[in-house]
Amino acid sequence: MDIGYFAAHEQYGPSKLLEHVERAENAGFDTVWTSDHIHPWWHTDAHCGAAWPWMGSALERTESVRVGTGVTPPIGRSHPGMIAQTFGTLGAMYPGRVHLALGTGEAMNEVPLGYEWPEYSERRKRLIDACEIITRLWDGEFTDYDGHYWDVNTMRLYTLPDEDARVPLLVAGNGPKTTTVAGRYADGFLTLRDVDFYHRVLEPALETGAEDAGRDPDTISRTRQLLISYDPDYDRALESTGFWRGPPAIGFDQEIYDPREIEAAGREMPIEEMADEFFIATDPAEIREQLARLENAGFDEVELLSSSPDQEKFIETMESEVLGRF
C-alpha cells in the first residue's frame, strides 16, 4: 500500500510546504497530495497558496514522489480545458509522477471570484463535463464538446506525456452519486469516509458506475484520506486539530465562503468532537494498526493530512516507525 503526504496550503505557506515535502520524500512517503483552493478553511494564521504553480516547484524540488491535487473543483473558476492543459504539461515534464483528482468543490473556491454556487446536482453535472473534456483532450486529438455547462471548441493539447505515462484521473466521492461518476470515468477513487460506509455504500456505487461504462471496477485504484494528529501527549495532539474545525462545522454544500465566517462556525465546535474527525495517535503502533486496517479494507493508498503539533516530528516518526512496514 502506498502512503501519501498531504501538503495543506491552508495551514502552511508554500515554501514551508516544499520543505515538508522534500523531507517526506526522503522519509519514504510515496506520494504528495495538495489542496487546490482560493480561500482557506480558517482565517487566523491561515495561508492559501495556489496549487498549480506550487506543483511545478514541488515536482522540481523532489526526485521520485508522485504529486497531485486532492481535489481540484471544475465548478466555476477552473475550466476543465485549463485543468487538462495544466496537468498534461506537468505530466509531460515529470512522467509518471503526476495525478489529478477532481471533486464537486466548495463555495469558498468559487463565490469569492464572482461565480455562482450551484446545487449539488448541478455540480455533479459539471464534474461529468470535466471528466469527459479532460479524458478526450488527453487523447491528444482536436476535441469539440457541448457540455451541460463547460464547452470546448476544436481544442487540442499540444503538450502531453506519452501514452504510457498518461496522468491518472481520480475522482473524490463521499456519497454514492459522485462515487458513481468516479466509477464511470476515473482511474482512481478517493474518499474521506470510514471503512464501513465505504464497503456498504461507496464500493457498490463505484461498481455500478464502472459497469454502466463497461469498465472493470477492479482497475480503479482506491485511496483513503486519513486526517491524523500525532503526539505522545493526547491532549496536545487533539488540540492542534483545532485549525480544521471548519470543514465539519460547515460541510461542503453551504454557500459560506468567507474564512472568518468558517472560523466562527468552527469555534462553536468543542475540540473533543474533533476526535471523530481526526485519528488522534499517541503511539506509532496505533498508526501502523490503523494503516493495516485500511490496507485490509482494500485501499491501495492512504494519504495522511497531518495536523500534528510538530510536523517534522510526525514525518520523522513515520520514517522510523511506520513507512517501512507498508
Place this chain on the structure above:
Amino acid sequence: MDIGYFAAHEQYGPSKLLEHVERAENAGFDTVWTSDHIHPWWHTDAHCGAAWPWMGSALERTESVRVGTGVTPPIGRSHPGMIAQTFGTLGAMYPGRVHLALGTGEAMNEVPLGYEWPEYSERRKRLIDACEIITRLWDGEFTDYDGHYWDVNTMRLYTLPDEDARVPLLVAGNGPKTTTVAGRYADGFLTLRDVDFYHRVLEPALETGAEDAGRDPDTISRTRQLLISYDPDYDRALESTGFWRGPPAIGFDQEIYDPREIEAAGREMPIEEMADEFFIATDPAEIREQLARLENAGFDEVELLSSSPDQEKFIETMESEVLGRF
C-alpha cells in the same frame, strides 16, 4: 539595461525550455519571459505547455533570474483573482524574482474553451478590471469589486510576498489605448513596437495614463520585446523564423483560434517578409548595436524571443559576445 530570455512554449516542450532557461541564467541573462497560451501560433511541430505550473518549475530550477509571463490575458479563461493568487504565491516563494504582464490577448486563448472573443474595446475594459482587482488583492485586504466583466466578492489572498517584494504588474501595449491603461496601472510597460512609434505614439500615451492617475510616468519601467534570429548564415537565420509567421499573418484581433488555420495563413506569407518582423543577425556585433540602440531609446530591458536555428548557439554567443556589455 537588463536582457531577458523568452521561453516560447509554442516552439519548445516545457522540459526543453527548462534546459534553455537554466543555460540562459548561467550565460548572464537577467530575466525569463514566457508565453501564456492554450493554443500555439502554429500547428506543425508545435508545443503548448501551461505557463503557470512551468513557472514554478523554472523558478525552482534557477537561482536568481526573474521569471514572468509575456503576456497573460485576463479576457475569458483566466479570472484576475486566479491570476493574482498564482503570481502572489510565486512571489511569496521566490521574493523579487517574479513579474506578471497582462495584455488584451488573442482569440486562440479563449475560444477553444468556449469563451466569446469580444471586440477590442470590451477586452480593454476587462484588462482594466484585471488591473483593479489584482492590485487591490495584492494589498492583502478583503476586496469587493463589481467590475465591467470580472467581479470579486469579499476575497482575500492569504499568501503574498512581503510589501517590499511585491510582484511588479506590467501591461503590454502596441497601440495608444492599451498603453494608456499601462500608464494608469502598471509598474512596467512592454511593447513590440519600434523605437520611432514608441517615442511618437506610445510614450505620450503612457504619460497621459500616468498623469490621469496622478502617477509619475518615470517610475514605470519600459521593456521592448525583440524578435531575433541569429546565425552566421543569413538565409538560415531567416528561414528559421518561419515558425512565427502566424502572428503577422493573422494579427491579434481576429477570431481565428485553430492552429491549423493560423499556420495556413502564415504559409501564405513569403519568408522574406519575416525580415520586417524579426531582427536577423549574422554577427554578434549587430546584436550589440541593436541592443545599444534600444538602450539609448530609454528601454530598461529588452527581452529576446530567439527563433535562431540553433538555440544553444544563440545563448552561447550572447554569453561570450553580448551580455557582458549591458
